[in-house]
Amino acid sequence: MSQELEQNQMDQFERLMELSFLRERRKQMKKRLQFEERDIERLKLPKIEYRKGVKFQLDNSYNYDRIKFKDATQILEAKRQAKVQKIKNITMFTILIIIALVAIIYYFSK
Amino acid sequence: MTELQELRTNHHYYASLYRQHRVVVFQHLKQFTKDEAYLADLYQDAIIVLFEKAKDPEFNLTCSIRTYLIAICRNQIFKRAGRAPEIVSIEGERTNYNDWLTDQLEIERQKSQLDKLDKVLNHFESIAQKCYELLYRFFYMKESFSLIAAVMGYTNADNAKNQKARCQKKLRELYLEEK
Numbered sequence: 547m548s549q550e551l552e553q554n555q556m557d558q559f560e561r562l563m564e565l566s567f568l569r570e571r572r573k574q575m576k577k578r579l580q581f582e583e584r585d586i587e588r589l590k591l592p593k594i595e596y597r598k599g600v601k602f603q604l605d606n607s608y609n610y611d612r613i614k615f616k617d618a619t620q621i622l623e624a625k626r627q628a629k630v631q632k633i634k635n636i637t638m639f640t641i642l643i644i645i646a647l648v649a650i651i652y653y654f655s656k
Numbered sequence: 657m658t659e660l661q662e663l664r665t666n667h668h669y670y671a672s673l674y675r676q677h678r679v680v681v682f683q684h685l686k687q688f689t690k691d692e693a694y695l696a697d698l699y700q701d702a703i704i705v706l707f708e709k710a711k712d713p714e715f716n717l718t719c720s721i722r723t724y725l726i727a728i729c730r731n732q733i734f735k736r737a738g739r740a741p742e743i744v745s746i747e748g749e750r751t752n753y754n755d756w757l758t759d760q761l762e763i764e765r766q767k768s769q770l771d772k773l774d775k776v777l778n779h780f781e782s783i784a785q786k787c788y789e790l791l792y793r794f795f796y797m798k799e800s801f802s803l804i805a806a807v808m809g810y811t812n813a814d815n816a817k818n819q820k821a822r823c824q825k826k827l828r829e830l831y832l833e834e835k
Contacts, residue, residue, distance in 0.1 A: 556824075556825075556828070559824070559828050559831070560824065562766065562769060562770065562773055563773065563791070563795055563824065563827075564795055565759065565762060565763050565766060565770060566770050566773045566774060566777065566795075567791075567792070567795035567796045568759060568763065568795075569763050569770060570774075570796065571796055572704055572760075575670065575700075575703075575704050575707065576700055576701075576704065578668075578670075578671055579670075579671065579674055579700040579703060579704075580696075580700065582671055582674050582675060583674075583696045583700070586675065586678065607671060611667075611668065613667055613796075613797065614789075614792060614796075615789055615792060615793060615797070617667060617797070618793065618797075618799050618803040618804065618806065618807040619665065619803065621807050622803070622806055622807060
């Protein structure tokens with residue numbers, strides 16, 4: 547019975563975590579989309595007159611909804627590419643050595 | 657690559673999607689209201705609904721993304737006006753806006769507990785980075801255990817799943833200690 551109760555509490559906590567991350571995600575996305583909307587509205591204005599000597603810090607969409615960790619598929623793809631490159635390099639190196647050896651053998655055989 | 661696939665793989669594609677369909681969706685919705693700020697709010701929520709649905713691998717669209725977005729916005733208009741038909745169906749496509757709304761209501765109902773958990777999570781991030789990364793990847797980025805295992809160096813998906821359970825338990829202990 548107590549095990550069932552504990553499992554129930556764990557499930558509730560899991561749901562709470564799910565909601566916590568979901569809330570954060572929705573908040574970040576909403577901020578980003580609000581920025582996009584402001585940006586579209588700004589572009590619709592006829593002309594923005596900047597006052598001389600005043601520097602404006604332009605907002606950038608990359609300032610919004612930053613993902614804390616790099617996407618797993620991107621990381622794996624980068625690793626795969628690095629591996630392919632390494633194999634290519636080793637193959638090229640081996641071919642070069644073989645060519646050099648063949649050239650040396652050919653030279654001395656004459 | 658279709659828009660849906662792009663939405664699944666690229667975390668920030670929703671912002672481009674927002675710009676891409678905005679004009680047509682707004683034109684369509686102006687028959688209900690001319691208030692652009694209200695329409696923008698609706699449309700932003702519709703994009704978020706679509707993004708969340710797209711994360712489900714079984715989710716498929718038989719209509720265009722634009723039609724789907726308009727359907728979600730129409731559902732929201734009816735719901736907010738208090739005369740909600742359960743689901744507006746366009747071309748046989750059910751928008752499942754209600755799932756999104758159920759989560760949203762639950763978030764509002766559990767606000768104090770969620771605020772407390774956020775505080776604990778912030779602390780947890782600084783003391784157990786690897787655990788935090790695992791939980792973040794699973795809950796926020798919606799990555800599968802096999803992907804998490806591959807990227808974080810666990811031997812297999814089951815191992816990553818066990819590790820997640822351990823991290824979650826540790827976090828729960830901190831949460832219960834927090835006043």
